[in-house]
Amino acid sequence: MTEYPLDSGCSSCTIRTHPLFRHLSEEELQDISLNKITETHKRGSIIYREGSRMKGFYCVHSGIVKIYKTGFDGKEQIVRFAKPADLIGYRSVVSNEPACTTAEILQEATLCHIPTDILLHLVKTNGEFAVALMKLTCKELGEANAYITDIAQKTVKERLAEILIHLDWEFGTDDLGILNISLTREELSNIVGTATESIIRLLSEFKNEGALELNGRKIKILDKPGLKYIANI
Amino acid sequence: MTEYPLDSGCSSCTIRTHPLFRHLSEEELQDISLNKITETHKRGSIIYREGSRMKGFYCVHSGIVKIYKTGFDGKEQIVRFAKPADLIGYRSVVSNEPACTTAEILQEATLCHIPTDILLHLVKTNGEFAVALMKLTCKELGEANAYITDIAQKTVKERLAEILIHLDWEFGTDDLGILNISLTREELSNIVGTATESIIRLLSEFKNEGALELNGRKIKILDKPGLKYIANI
DNA sequence: CGGTACGTTGAGTCATATCAACCATAGTGG
DNA sequence: CCACTATGGTTGATATGACTCAACGTACCG
Numbered sequence: 366m367t368e369y370p371l372d373s374g375c376s377s378c379t380i381r382t383h384p385l386f387r388h389l390s391e392e393e394l395q396d397i398s399l400n401k402i403t404e405t406h407k408r409g410s411i412i413y414r415e416g417s418r419m420k421g422f423y424c425v426h427s428g429i430v431k432i433y434k435t436g437f438d439g440k441e442q443i444v445r446f447a448k449p450a451d452l453i454g455y456r457s458v459v460s461n462e463p464a465c466t467t468a469e470i471l472q473e474a475t476l477c478h479i480p481t482d483i484l485l486h487l488v489k490t491n492g493e494f495a496v497a498l499m500k501l502t503c504k505e506l507g508e509a510n511a512y513i514t515d516i517a518q519k520t521v522k523e524r525l526a527e528i529l530i531h532l533d534w535e536f537g538t539d540d541l542g543i544l545n546i547s548l549t550r551e552e553l554s555n556i557v558g559t560a561t562e563s564i565i566r567l568l569s570e571f572k573n574e575g576a577l578e579l580n581g582r583k584i585k586i587l588d589k590p591g592l593k594y595i596a597n598i
Numbered sequence: 599m600t601e602y603p604l605d606s607g608c609s610s611c612t613i614r615t616h617p618l619f620r621h622l623s624e625e626e627l628q629d630i631s632l633n634k635i636t637e638t639h640k641r642g643s644i645i646y647r648e649g650s651r652m653k654g655f656y657c658v659h660s661g662i663v664k665i666y667k668t669g670f671d672g673k674e675q676i677v678r679f680a681k682p683a684d685l686i687g688y689r690s691v692v693s694n695e696p697a698c699t700t701a702e703i704l705q706e707a708t709l710c711h712i713p714t715d716i717l718l719h720l721v722k723t724n725g726e727f728a729v730a731l732m733k734l735t736c737k738e739l740g741e742a743n744a745y746i747t748d749i750a751q752k753t754v755k756e757r758l759a760e761i762l763i764h765l766d767w768e769f770g771t772d773d774l775g776i777l778n779i780s781l782t783r784e785e786l787s788n789i790v791g792t793a794t795e796s797i798i799r800l801l802s803e804f805k806n807e808g809a810l811e812l813n814g815r816k817i818k819i820l821d822k823p824g825l826k827y828i829a830n831i
Numbered sequence: 832c833g834g835t836a837c838g839t840t841g842a843g844t845c846a847t848a849t850c851a852a853c854c855a856t857a858g859t860g861g
Numbered sequence: 862c863c864a865c866t867a868t869g870g871t872t873g874a875t876a877t878g879a880c881t882c883a884a885c886g887t888a889c890c891g
Contacts, residue, residue: 436748436752437751442750460733460736465743466743485729488729488732492723492728495728496692496722499735500692500693500694502736503690503692503693505739506689506738507695507698509746510698512746513675513791514669514675516791518671518673520847521846522846549869550869550871557750558750559847559848560848561870562848563846563848566872581869581870783837783838784837792879793880795840795879796879796880798838798839798840834889835888835890837888841882842881842883843880843881843882846877846878846879848875848878850876851875852871853870854872855869855870856867856869857868860865861863861864
């Protein structure tokens with residue numbers, strides 16, 4: 366997970382090298398710089414709630430955000446995470462619909478809020494930007510479809526193994542080999558779509574098989590090929 | 599489900615009134631007309647297969663197409679259907695990745711194939727079109743996320759009830775009240791993400807409760823509120 | 832008329848949810 | 862400083878939804 370040095374203007378923000386922003390002109394970046402609002406939030410802060418109207422979208426500068434839907438019985442289902450250089454909330458801005466997910470800070474994060482009309486203006490006037498944003502959306506859509514298939518067909522054990530591999534791939538590990546994302550058992554269960562107790566039992570099963578090292582929320586993957594085998598990937 | 603009269607040129611195709619094509623100029627429609635290939639396919643025909651490279655996308659003129667992913671054990675998971683005026687395959691075109699789903703004809707269909715560069719050119723040069731296509735993608739993404747939550751949290755019974763309501767909403771019924779989409783029990787199970795036998799048992803349970811009338815693949819919903827109640831919607 | 836695909840039913844099993852009790856930890860207020 | 866409380870983690874016992882397997886019925890098709 367890369368850290369991007371914060372700065373007064375977008376033109377020197379290193380996120381600028383991201384495929385989405387690479388094609389923006391100095392002028393367009395200036396426009397964003399002048400209209401964005403940058404704020405830092407603590408763990409647990411809600412950025413926007415399911416059902417609310419969005420006035421813009423957010424670009425994650427640092428930290429981690431979890432994006433989830435709330436099921437009818439109140440249980441949350443995490444649909445993805447956002448890390449530095451990821452965008453959140455743009456879906457609702459583009460479709461001009463109320464937010465269909467809630468965004469909550471998982472690890473202290475700095476977010477830049479960019480107003481709706483700037484996004485729409487960019488899509489309409491900058492073809493390269495439009496294609497890049499489409500690519501992003503399509504990538505998310507492909508991942509969502511893949512997850513539907515997984516969750517419908519795989520067992521909880523297979524899914525947990527897959528999620529662990531995925532988290533390792535998306536967030537990496539520190540120098541001790543510990544996953545760079547810290548989740549409660551309940552949050553893990555809200556990704557996998559199962560009961561908290563099942564996650565606990567399976568985690569210790571993986572530990573006993575020598576695939577993991579556990580220390581509270583610190584998870585170290587010892588046998589990646591083994592987990593991949595379990596996950597069928 | 600509307601039928602759109604086929605015609606030599608796109609400018610007189612009634613799909614043109616679709617939000618996506620509404621903003622195209624006469625010239626742009628002409629460009630599509632000259633480069634599209636229109637073909638009719640029978641039930642069971644594969645339009646494209648998961649993993650294949652796409653040379654363009656398809657616009658459904660008539661008929662129904664099912665879009666599915668194949669799980670590692672070969673079981674298919676239907677992720678959506680496409681009906682007249684829907685686009686298929688554009689995701690892979692935009693992301694320039696191999697297709698991540700398979701498209702198979704469910705009810706005899708006529709499709710127009712439109713080459714990749716035309717789509718990309720439109721996105722880059724026609725801002726209104728870009729926004730409309732983004733909206734479409736975002737809508738699909740929202741639906742996918744909702745389905746992830748459903749499939750992770752609801753029981754098979756709840757999901758089946760929900761799917762029946764959804765099919766009624768998407769495809770409507772004929773004058774006898776029978777669903778305008780005909781699916782095998784196995785296909786139903788491949789939407790819901792369960793075993794064929796479970797679908798059969800639940801369908802007859804719904805029938806016994808007076809919520810459905812069944813006659814082979816012909817399904818007539820008798821108690822829509824009841825099904826909605828079961829589905830928690 | 833036999834074959835193939837689809838539909839149905841029953842019985843048995845297993846994965847997973849649920850319920851309940853308990854421990855560990857950290858933050859809070861008197 | 863310590864009891865108090867909340868939150869998260871763990872474990873065991875039990876219940877059950879849903880899958881699997883297996884047999885059989887049905888209908889259409891060449």
